[in-house]
Amino acid sequence: MIEVAALSQRYGDYLAVRDLSFQVGAGEVVGFLGPNGAGKSTTLKVLAGFLAPSAGTVTVAGLDVATQSLAVRERVGYLPEHTPLYDDMRVEPFLDFVARVRGIGAPAARQAAVRGVLDRCRLGEVLGRPIAELSKGYRQRVGIAQALLHDPAVLILDEPTHGLDPNQVLEVRGLVRELGAQRTVLFSSHILSEVEASCERVVVIHQGRRVADDTVAALKRRATGGAYRVRALDPPAGWSETLAGLEAVARVQPSGDALRVEPTTPDRVEAMATQVCAAAQAASVTLLELAPLEASLEDVFQALTQQGAE
Incomplete structure (x- = not known):
């Protein structure tokens, strides 16, 4: 479902990602782990079709992100590290707006899509509230909901539990596990307990390079x-x-x-x-x-x- 081959990404003279290769199969929930500044967010932006690779090839659902970026974005749900929300809008109208931007034009289909993600992300209690008034946990749920509106086959989440309190972390963790039962999920984190609780396999990067790709259990054994x-x-x-x-x-x-x-x-x-x-x-x-x-x-x-x- 996701194939990354010899990906390198430059920002001017700075090489953020270096010859990175890994795969994520259909239906897998994979953690993308690394310290701050390792190149996680840059890699996820490339996978989501928002950044063209400087070198190497990346395909998502069989589509090349460099030459078919629009088609990739149609099949990918993406939650950036900093959730893109309009604070002056209420939850339900915001999701309706995103659905329109996503091209869900028919009113009945759009309403069904919005209602579906409201239920899936358990946002019924706050659907009429301004986004500016929401807790960090609810804001993350709204961010995940907007990524799900078009029913993507691949879900890419960048630090989905960052800044949440323990109860909110548990809620988002449970939601990620539920979503992983129906689609391919790649999520980044530098919080080790989150990766261990949410997935069996992890890809670890450091200074833009892959340093491990295995199950959590195998990595633990290898360390001994x-x-x-x-x-x-x-x-x-x-x-x-x-x-x-x-x-x-x-x-x-x-x-x-x-x-x-x-x-x-x-x-x-x-x-x-x-x-x-x-x-x-x-x-x-x-x-x-x-x-x-x-x-x-x-x-x-x-x-x-x-x-x-x-």
């Missing part, structure tokens, strides 16, 4: 180097040395009431686990736990954005 936590019932003397002598084991360290066992290389994880099981059986040791260690997403993010290498 494939290490396992091994806990045994009444292990015999020399148990740690036994594990350290296994062919696929690089290092064994105490970790509370267990051992941290690291493979020689990440691709030797399965071999390491198999050898640990065999060693336990040979020594008549009962294993209580043999599980991969997972770092926190914060640890993963810090490592990726400091090292800057995938």
Whole structure:
């Protein structure tokens, strides 16, 4: 649904995005993660058809954003980082206005579209209120509603929970999950808990470059180097040395009431686990736990954005 190949984006002499490539499949909800200034918003503007790429190719729903930008915008719902709202308008008339701009000309179709997003975004309580009087949470809901009016196949959200209080974050998070059940969603954030709670896969960028593209679980495991936590019932003397002598084991360290066992290389994880099981059986040791260690997403993010290498 979204394909980015060798995208670079310049602002004068400044290179904001550097040779960036990734894909988002139909029906996926993918987090686009990176520190402030990493190039997230610039990339999303290109994907939404509002900025022509300096180099590389980007297609959305099979359409080239450089040569078919209008067609791309017809298929994409876009919420910029700073929600574009008219404060002097009331919610329902504002959405009706956006629907007209979107080309939904027939009154019945326009009314149905507006009513649909009012219900979907739970805006019924404020539909007659001036936008200037709305809380930040409701303003974000109105922003998402305007992005949904034309029933897009792809939804691009730039920092949708930025500046919200905890209750508002939960509401918007739930809405994103609901929307992801019916369309492709790519949303950016620098808030790690939001990414982890809303999607399984993340693309991480730093200084305009991709530094990771994987599931959250896989990134956590990778940050530990494939290490396992091994806990045994009444292990015999020399148990740690036994594990350290296994062919696929690089290092064994105490970790509370267990051992941290690291493979020689990440691709030797399965071999390491198999050898640990065999060693336990040979020594008549009962294993209580043999599980991969997972770092926190914060640890993963810090490592990726400091090292800057995938």
